[in-house]
Amino acid sequence: MSVTRVVVVGADAAGMSAAHQALRTARRTGRELAITVLDRGRHTSYSACGIPYWMAGDVDGGDDLVARTAAQHREAGIDLRLGTEVVAADLEGRTVTTAGGESLPYDELVVATGAPAIVPDWALRPDGTPHPMVGPVKTLDDGAAWLQRLEEAGDGAHVVVVGAGYIGVEVTEAALRRGLGVTLLTRGRGLALLEEDMSERVAIGLCDAGAEVVLGVEVTGLQLDGDRVCGVTWEGGSREADLVVLAIGVRPATGFLAGSGIELTEDGALRPDAHGRVADHVWAAGDCCEVRRRLDDRWVFRPLGTHANKHGRALGDSLAGGDLAFPGVVDTSITRFAAEGVHLEIARTGLGHDEAVAAGHDPVTLVTEGSTASGYMPEADPIALWVMADRRTRRLLGVQVVGGRGAGKRIDAAAAVLWHDGTVDDLAWMDLAYAPPFATAWDVLQVAARRVAERL
Ligand SMILES: Cc1cc2nc3c(=O)[nH]c(=O)nc-3n(C[C@H](O)[C@H](O)[C@H](O)COP(=O)(O)OP(=O)(O)OC[C@H]3O[C@@H](n4cnc5c(N)ncnc54)[C@H](O)[C@@H]3O)c2cc1C
Known part of the structure; x- marks a missing residue:
């Protein structure tokens, strides 16, 4: 039997779930797969969900958040190549091109590129890099950078958290528990996940724990003292800040598919079927995708690890001849705020x-x-x-x-x-x-x- 070459782009929750499930199912269906996984980052299979608790001091180090190491993936028979960014895909020729200029042929392509944090222009220096004391909380490298910034800023520093989604709330908890002052700013009327009455209860809890919560403001700039950040500004207001956490959302990393013929939503998301198919020989799962909400049969963007793992598994099984399907979501999510x-x-x-x-x-x-x-x-x-x-x-x-x-x-x-x-x-x-x-x-x-x- 011929070997099917599978190229997976993205080596975290969705991509590695897909790769391992494909290998398991292939053993059952008698298919032979050669799986190559490419990731532009340095890490694989880690819990981003644990980063706020690492920042708070509950978790000793980034290594504790790694579920499976690169070596473990390789031992399982996966050709994992870290530090390898895919910059283009040719669906007709069935190849992907890496930033290093290499062209890799595939029989089946899996897109599991996730959704990097949005970093607005106001957070960038003229050279396009974020100011040193400003950044998102998304990757293990971000986590390590935050640990260092928090150390450098020292006691008495004031953190401004921009965005009141669950990451904004979890980082507010982390900063308060480290004894820092915190202001949580959001352009919305409260916690994005909740109805107004419920959101108000959370805002009261945050304030009771010592955070300042400012609703209905859209941050548009940084106040700088030389290269040092000393505040954020918005129309008609400002707040002092030594550190600024960007928690304003994520956007699918599908830029390399531009011009490939694959259909993307306005926001760049993919819409795979329940088995993960987006086109002939192209599959996708995880944060780079929208999910189907069963209650109103609508596509929604819910970048959550719980979906990425399940959808990746269904994809891997289907790709290798099984028929597992991801049945959609009912829009469930949970977080915690615990401080002071x-x-x-x-x-x-x-x-x-x-x-x-x-x-x-x-x-x-x-x-x-x-x-x-x-x-x-x-x-x-x-x-x-x-x-x-x-x-x-x-x-x-x-x-x-x-x-x-x-x-x-x-x-x-x-x-x-x-x-x-x-x-x-x-x-x-x-x-x-x-x-x-x-x-x-x-x-x-x-x-x-x-x-x-x-x-x-
Ligand atoms: C702070 C935080 C807390 C969270 N808490 C929760 C929670 O409590 N519950 C929950 O369900 N979810 C939570 N999440 C969300 C969860 O972490 C994500 O949904 C999950 O990581 C998505 O997995 P993924 O594989 O789709 O994408 P990612 O984890 O983003 O992985 C995508 C990979 O693709 C790589 N990549 C991207 N583009 C390219 C390219 N062109 N070439 C090569 N490689 C590429 C990236 O380097 C990355 O490693 C949290 C996220 C964060 C940041």
Whole structure:
């Protein structure tokens, strides 16, 4: 049997999941694959998700975040080439070209190039490099750079975090826990993941822990003292800063596909099918792609590791003759803010109110407050839940949670109901676990669902 040459571009979550699954499936299907993985970076298979906790001091070093080393990938039979950037793809000739001028032929091409952090022009020096005390939190190298900056800035430094997505919140936690002053700035009305009421609860928690939160401002410049950053500016305002964290989002790294004939969205994302196919002999998975949201059958950009791993696995299996499919998402995510005596777990699943309206629903929403455990237990913490259901069909549409220890992963029960197109009554009456340290006799999630059900 002939050998199929597979070239994977991108050696992190999606690319390496795809490569290893392809090898596993090929053993079952009897195919022979020669897999080459190219990555422009120096690292492979690491948890970017752990970087904020490395910055906070919970994780000893970047090596602890590496799930599989380059040597382990090579031992598994993968020809892994780090420091190798792909700059062009010729789909007809089935080759990719590297920055070093090498042309590599493939039979199947896997695009798993992720989505690098957006670095706005105002953060750059005239030579195009970011100012030394300004940067994103995206790669292991970024993590190492932040550890060094934090060290250099020393006690008493003030950090401005630009962007209130989950990375902005996690970095705010890290900086506060290191004893630094923090201002979190966002052009939005609050935490991007949440409805307004829930977002306000997070903002209050951040302020209680000593952070300053400034909403509705768009940073447009840096204040400089020579080459030293001393603040950020926006229309009508400014804030002092020794360090500036850029957490304003990411953009798919698909520039090398320009002109190749592959269809990209306006933002440069790919839209692979459930098996990962984007064109004949071309596959894609991970942050460079949008995902299909099952609830309203829309494409959404949700650059999350949980999707990258699953989609990569389905892709690898399909490429090698299997038929695993990535079934889409219900838009679930979770984060935590814990500093200075404040502990907030923050999670969401499903649609937001406006998305539900846009999808033709008649949404009813309600916020319920309760307790994460029986009130007489020492672990009982306050929790608030936002639940949304459709008035006509009673279908559960979305749930958001902000609360103390044990609050966040409650979202999974709601996500399971959404996954199966369940109703708010399903959520209210499901058999969820109860004992005093974990819940009240009626779990607060079920109380919240029942209260919405009563209003439909
Ligand atoms: C601080 C932080 C916290 C996070 N927390 C969470 C979390 O809690 N939960 C969660 O689900 N997700 C989280 N994520 C997101 C998660 O890390 C990403 O979704 C995941 O890493 C995506 O994997 P990927 O393989 O698609 O892309 P990436 O990890 O970005 O890997 C893409 C690789 O492609 C390489 N590459 C790009 N272009 C080229 C090219 N032209 N040639 C060669 N190589 C190229 C890059 O060097 C990179 O190594 C977090 C991310 C960050 C930054």
